[in-house]
Amino acid sequence: MRRGSNQLRLADFNQAVVLDVLRRSPGASRADLRRESGLSPQTISNITRRLIDDGLIRETEPAGSARGRPSIPLVVDRDGAFSVGVHIDPARLTTVLLDLDGQVRLRRQERTPQATNPPEVTAMIAATADSVIREAGVDRDRVLGLGIAAPGPLDVHAGVIVDPPQLPNWRNVRLRSDLHHATGLPVLLDKDVTAAATAELRSSKAPANAFVFLYLGSGVGASVVVDNQVLRGVTNNIGEVGDIIVDTDAEQLEWAGRRGGLAAACVPEALVIQAARLGLVPLPDLSDYVAIDDACTALCEQAAGGNSGATWILDRAARRVAVGLGVLINLLDVPRVVLGGPLWNRLAQAFLPVLTELVAGELVVARPALVVEGSAIGEHVAAQGAAELVMDHFLAPRAAALLVGES
Known part of the structure; x- marks a missing residue:
């Protein structure tokens, strides 16, 4: 098995809360973070310093010419973390590389192999994921994981594709385990329609x-x-x-x-x-x-x-x-x-x-x-949603319903 990356881990729940606010409200100041999170000034100061040191957020220049000492806006560092999302459609295999700012750095679409043995598709996914990481020139240690959006029915907790009608011979395929061993990355598996709705929700400003x-x-x-x-x-x-x-x-x-x-x-x-x-x-x-x-x-x-x-x-x-x-x-x-x-x-x-x-x-x-x-996203919405699920699993303050593991 290929050596896995050293995963970024948030120190505590409060740190996850602060990062989540900045992912959703870029440009917030430390005072804004205090109001939004209810955390003390000292706690906010410690957390933001830690996030800056970890390369997950950065300070930007204040806008305008306000009198006195201006508040310093904070934004996520788009190079601070990445995730790969893959959508398995029976006809098209779509892969995206998502950065911490929610922007797609690289997108690739290929024809899904029509072979009836799942290992061929699994090998193609692993090779494509490695390829987009290399092509984008990102630090692999900053890649949080690989998200897979696939047709149902699925056993999300076991990471198993149960028996999709349009994928012959894919009965009880342990896709999460297979891809973890093939890539060395943590892998999350979710249904294609759920992943698509996740990406669409993330894109909304309402x-x-x-x-x-x-x-x-x-x-x-x-x-x-x-x-x-x-x-x-x-x-x-x-x-x-x-x-x-x-x-x-x-x-x-x-x-x-x-x-x-x-x-x-x-x-x-x-x-x-x-x-x-x-x-x-x-x-x-x-x-x-x-x-x-x-x-x-x-x-x-x-x-x-x-x-x-x-x-x-x-x-x-x-x-x-x-x-x-x-x-x-x-x-x-x-x-x-x-x-x-x-x-x-x-x-x-x-x-x-x-x-x-x-x-x-x-x-x-x-x-x-x-x-x-x-x-608002386009035909790669499910792949982007799969990548968003990885970001949320590792960075959001609420525990995700998906499990990560090798089983």
Whole structure:
């Protein structure tokens, strides 16, 4: 096993509180930190000195020309810590390197190997993680760990991928342990939709957040944020919404998904089957998710180019997705919907102009201020969320629900 890095560790809970405030409110002064944390001036002085010495925060120049001795703003040192996030989608493998300031230093997207043995994908993830760390020129000792966002179901506490429908032969794969041994880094495993919602929440500047995140990739899922908290469910497997019925008169697609379900409305496999029936694209091997993804891209490009058949397929998909979103909003009573994931950029042109009105028509209680929008982060949102989870696990003052270990 490769030698692991010397992990940065916060001295105590109070130090974590101070660093968390600065991560969320850059430019705060020591007086601001005292007010925000309730800690004494001496405690704040000791903690900030320690954080500066550890290279996690730094002082900046005061703004303006205030009279007297100005307060010195403090910000996190973006080179103070890093994390790697990886999103395993059956078609695309996305890797990001995140710095302490929450900025993506490096992003890479590759086709997911279609081999049915998980060790090939595991080896690719380990090699890619090492590569982005080297390419970015960061100190490996400053890399806190590796976060993995993967399709469910998962056993988050054991670090095991249980039996994802779209990853053949991935039953009970001990991915966290395998990647820890391959990289020497602590590894966290979480569900893709949860990771995506985490990144979206982190990107928000609003003081209060409540929204449904609809994840669109090779599969479909949903995550929920209420009162600035990402809901996880009892087993950390929240978000299996593909079987919500959105069209009782839907055609039979002769695939594994439920007829008339949300997945049948919008996942690439279902869209490609519909397109093939209209002669718009050749029907690919439905066990090859890269080929399916390529065919879905071709369909979306045809719709963007004005092809009437392709436009009809995506318009109908938008109407069906609106029904599913209406069900979720009626159930969860949230004012905002965010859509994202690897497929979203290709669907956005067809979906965004019509979704708000379509969803509003499905609601039991009228919501004049309803917001339906695309992710602020983009198609790498789940990978960024996986990296954010690592940062929070090691640096946030609240204990995370995820375990790190070798088992």
